[in-house]
Amino acid sequence: MTAFARRRVTGIILVVLATILLTVLTAVFDAAFVSTRGVHGWLLAAMIVFLACYQIRKRLTMLPLGTSALWLQLHIYIGLSTLPVFFLHTDGRLPRGPIEIFMLACYLIVFLSGAGGLLLSRIIPPRLRNRGGEALYERIPGYVRRIAAQTEKLISTTAEESVIRDLFEARLRPYFEQPANFWRHVMHSQKHCVLLLDAVRDAGRFAAEEEQLLLNELTELVQQKDDLDYQYAMQSILKYWLFIHVPLTWALIVMTIFHASVALMYS
């Protein structure tokens, strides 16, 4: 077992143990007719505030507040622990008022995006390594432009009327011009590339002999560009899932403050 796997197992066991402990305590207090809802509420609010503080920690890199990696570990397991606390707090009942429904939606989306984002953060990096060279995200559009320029140069050497030029105008230029096939890459589909390479191969049947070499080069460039598109799509996902997770976190915090004030007022 790797050190990471060990850490994961330990974290999960701790979450399960904490959940069992909390459930047992709740049952004991319930049996004694002592209400635990308020306690669960405050606990949940504190956990959510702590989770949100991770963003602040990330900005305060210059202060000795513990490593970001340690914070993320706490974030993940406290984040996961919010689910059982949430259940205990709501007693498993669905909310009624629109504000509570919105709050539930925020919480669920934040929770699910967090869990999903974490999963993607573990799955995507090894895949990035296996497709094309390592490319810095900000430089990818530049690389794409370079490949596009290269193809334009190659095409400029062909005759005005040629099967390659036709193919280029119809299929290749739009493909080479900018990052493409984002969703296909997200879905891990290769269909677009297979179709494009088929088209290039088909053109080969009508190409002059001296044009075959050019077609080979184009095939190579199609593949290079596809790798870059893949890198671009995957790195975009790695960056942009946080655009769901974080804004809704702050919506959730605002709702929590509101919800807690109302609860305090009427208790």
Next chain:
Amino acid sequence: MSLPPITRPKRWDMPFSQEGGHDADISDEDVEELLQLESFRNIDEKGFKKSVPLRDILRNDVRIQTYRAGDVIVRHGDWGSSAFLIMSGAAAVELDRGDGGVVKRQTKKKRRSLFQSFAQLWQNNRHREVRDREAAGQSNLRSEDGVTRLYLSDVSAVLEDSKSATLEAGQWFGELAALGRTPRAATVIATDRSRLVEIRWQGLRDIMRFDRNGALKGQIDNVFRERALTSFLKTEPLFADLGSDDLRQLVSECELVTFGEYDTATPFRDLKSTDDSISDEPIIAEEGERASAVFLIRSGTARISRSHFHGRKTVGYLNPGRAFGLSEVIWGGKGDSQPKYEYRLSAIGYLNAVLIPATVIEALANRKVISGPSGSAAGEYSESPVQEHLLNFLVDQHYVQGTATMVIDLDRCTRCDDCVQACAVAHDNNPRFIRHGPVSGRHMIANACMHCADPVCMIECPTGAIHRDTNDGLVLINESTCIGCAQCANNCPFDAIRMVEVSTPSGGVIVDAKGTPIMEATKCDLCQDQHGGPACQHACPHDALERVDLQNLFDQGVISR
């Protein structure tokens, strides 16, 4: 916006005699006095370049200092970039090195206060590479050259307790650390009121290079043999308990061997670019040949490899202080009358080693004065926890030089760039590395200064702006003495030093009288002034980035994955 031009910095803008708060100019009379000294008297001035004449070296790279009895001149373990020659008086070299010696190290951290750290959030400049030229032009304090001296109140009593040797007028010391880019090997304390010549290593190097008579070079080499070799041999555990007679005998039979060019980074750079560097490396000891000697590495790195079908397999590498061939000579010798090396030892770049003939070791072992390692060579070297392809990559590309190499585990890196952002915050909004670099398997060696064990970047720096920190050996650039010559950037085999145009706080580029922008070298300083160590590693959420000391391959998280 037009800015008043400033003068382009040059070598010797800041004479050594003015550096770090010193202010005793070297006058023409001083130069004459220096030229009368035994060490400088026989130098042939004609061999010196017109731009670097001997007299200018003495005027600018030398300072004359007076010490009182008890003053600590150099401390064991400090990184020094100057050598000393005693003009008058005397000093004691402390030989006993247990527990850091008589002068305890004060760990002086130039760390920011918590508030200063926090204030980086809003005080960092909006513009890139902003420098305060006004402040920079003034005094340039470097901790290792600070005039504030350590002092031992009862020097004779202290020295009585520890073994020491006396240095007298005409003798050199500190040249080893200065020229070899290694820490000071011993503490030296003035035992009398003494006048000392202190010379920058660049100056000493130039004199040794241009003096056709080679008098000073010969003198320095002899000093090394006499003094440093003994203390170096004693660092090897095998010889730690040798009596002084045996030690003297050992020193006289040792040979000093070097591989690669001493004072240029170029061969190192070339080596790195070859695909199959292993076959180009100078061989120190050959696998299968008679184990006729033991090698102790003094500086540089050596590769241990063995043949594997038609190629060679890297098994490990040796850093300074480690020995090769001991088990073969001592252990292998018992059953076999002709012990053979089980591995090949080859030099990676510039390497300096001490060769001890097998006969000497055998004689000592036979008399039971020393006892060798308790196993075979195979057991000694084959335990690296690092996967072979990574080990090959690290050795082939010379990354094993790094004491703080930035290694990124690409299987865990989400490319979030939190590391780059944290680096920028710690450096006035200028990130000091690029999250990009050569890849081997899941590991990327990012483009950040690795703080090499043997920093070849320092070799040609004309002003000594690039230096090692006195306390922790980090390779740092002194912004106020950097003249932007780009020698360090060109010498760095890892392209970890970047030349940048510097600007004023309002964002205007600083130019010289001809209107050419002033450049400065910049690189990672391992966040020396920050809390919590290197910001990049601190900020990585996924345990993907680590600064790894590749001089020690064991117990290293990221590279053993």
